[in-house]
Amino acid sequence: MTIRSCAVFCGSRFGNSPVYAEGASELGTALAQNGITLVYGGGHVGLMGTVADAALTAGGQVIGVIPGFLHDREVMHKGVTELEVTPNMHSRKARMFELSDAYAIIPGGFGTFDELMEILTWKQLGLHQDPIYIVNIGGWAKSLVRTLTDAVEQGFASPNTLKLFTVVEDVPALMNHLRENVPA
Numbered sequence: 001m002t003i004r005s006c007a008v009f010c011g012s013r014f015g016n017s018p019v020y021a022e023g024a025s026e027l028g029t030a031l032a033q034n035g036i037t038l039v040y041g042g043g044h045v046g047l048m049g050t051v052a053d054a055a056l057t058a059g060g061q062v063i064g065v066i067p068g069f070l071h072d073r074e075v076m077h078k079g080v081t082e083l084e085v086t087p088n089m090h091s092r093k094a095r096m097f098e099l100s101d102a103y104a105i106i107p108g109g110f111g112t113f114d115e116l117m118e119i120l121t122w123k124q125l126g127l128h129q130d131p132i133y134i135v136n137i138g139g140w141a142k143s144l145v146r147t148l149t150d151a152v153e154q155g156f157a158s159p160n161t162l163k164l165f166t167v168v169e170d171v172p173a174l175m176n177h178l179r180e181n182v183p184a
Contacts, residue, residue, distance in 0.1 A: 002101070002181060003036055003101045003102045003131075003178050003181040004035075004036065004037060004101055005036060005037040005038075005039050005063070005099055005100050005101050005102075006031060006036050006037070006038065006039065006100060006101065006102045006103065006104055006178065007039040007040065007096045007097075007099070007100035007102070007103045007104070007119075008027065008028075008031075008038060008039070008040045008051050008103075008104045008105075008106060009040075009041075009103065009104070009105045009106070009108060009111075009112045009115040009116060009119075010024060010040070010041075010046075010047040010048055010051060010105070010106040010107060010108045010112055011046045011047045011048070011107055011108035011109055011111075011112055012041075012043055012045050012046040012047070012048050012075075012108075012109075012111065013045075013046040013047070013109065014046050014047060014050075015047070015107050015140070017138050019137060019138035020047060020106075020107040020137055020138060020140065021047060021050050023106060023107070023135070023137035023138065023170070023171055024047040024050040024051040024054070024106060024107075024137075025050050025051070025053075025054040026054070026171040027051055027054070027104065027106060027135070027171045027174070028050070028051040028052060028053065028054025028055035028056075028057075028058065028060070029054045029055065029057070029058045030171055030172075030174075030175045031055055031060055032054075032055045032056075032057075032058035032059055032060025032061075033058055033060075034175065034178065034179065035060075036060075036178060037060070037061040037062070037063060037099075038051065038052065038055045038060060038061070038062045038063070039063045039065065039096050039099045039100045040052055040062070040063075040064060040065075040096075041064065041065065041066060041092070041096075041111075042064030042065050042066030042070070042071075042076050042077060042080070042083055042084070043064070043066065043070065043075050043076060043077060044075065044076065044077035044078070044079075045075055047106065047107060047108065048077075049077060051106075052064065052077050052079075052080060053079075056079060056080070056081075061081045061082075062077075062080040062081045062082075063080065063081060063082045063083075063084065063099055064076065064077050064080040064082070064083045064084070065083075065084045065086060065092050065095045065096050065099070066083065066084070066085055066086070066092065067085070067086050067087065067088050067089050067091070067092045068085050068086065068087060068088075069088075071085045093115060093118055093119075096115075097119065097122070097128070100130065101130055101181075102130055102131045102132075102133070102178060102181070103116075103119050103130060103131070103132045103133065104133045104135055104174055105132070105133065105134045105135065105141075106135045106137055107137055107138070107140040107141075113144070116132075116134070116144075119132060120132060120161075120164055120165060123164045124161055124164055131166065131177065131178075131181070132164060132165040132166070133165065133166050133167075133168055133174050133177060134165055134166070134167045134168070135168055135169075135170065135171065135173075135174050136167055136168065136169050136170070137170060137171070141167065145167055148161075148162065148165075149162065
């Protein structure tokens, strides 16, 4: 499988540690330097804006996908390579899915969790086989991964569901995985 584009699900806030923004910036830069198009939620705020700005600064291609109600509130990033406006959040996620060959989940809140759970569920249902990476920048994902493991241990999910995603500790580890699928 060739990775030409990667959806990044992340926060519209910065979180309480500067390490989160540093990781988002590092990711945007790394994607651009490796010729991988960034697909993201289209905003200019928080980590979303940081990852997009870093990719653009490094000369990368950035596709933002934003629902109309957020576009109308002017939280969209006006400088991206391409900005698509969708009717709602559901169509946003579907369009990001269509545009992406891989998924990287970095620090974020409820919206990020929603995107992760949907893309995991779609993979569990056999709707795609694309790689999903939870990037544990600054340890932010420990509780999230524990929750996913608890669902298995408590009998609400098959042990095989833990193979639907890969946890990596930082951006360099993520890029090692993505490069395995990128043509030279």
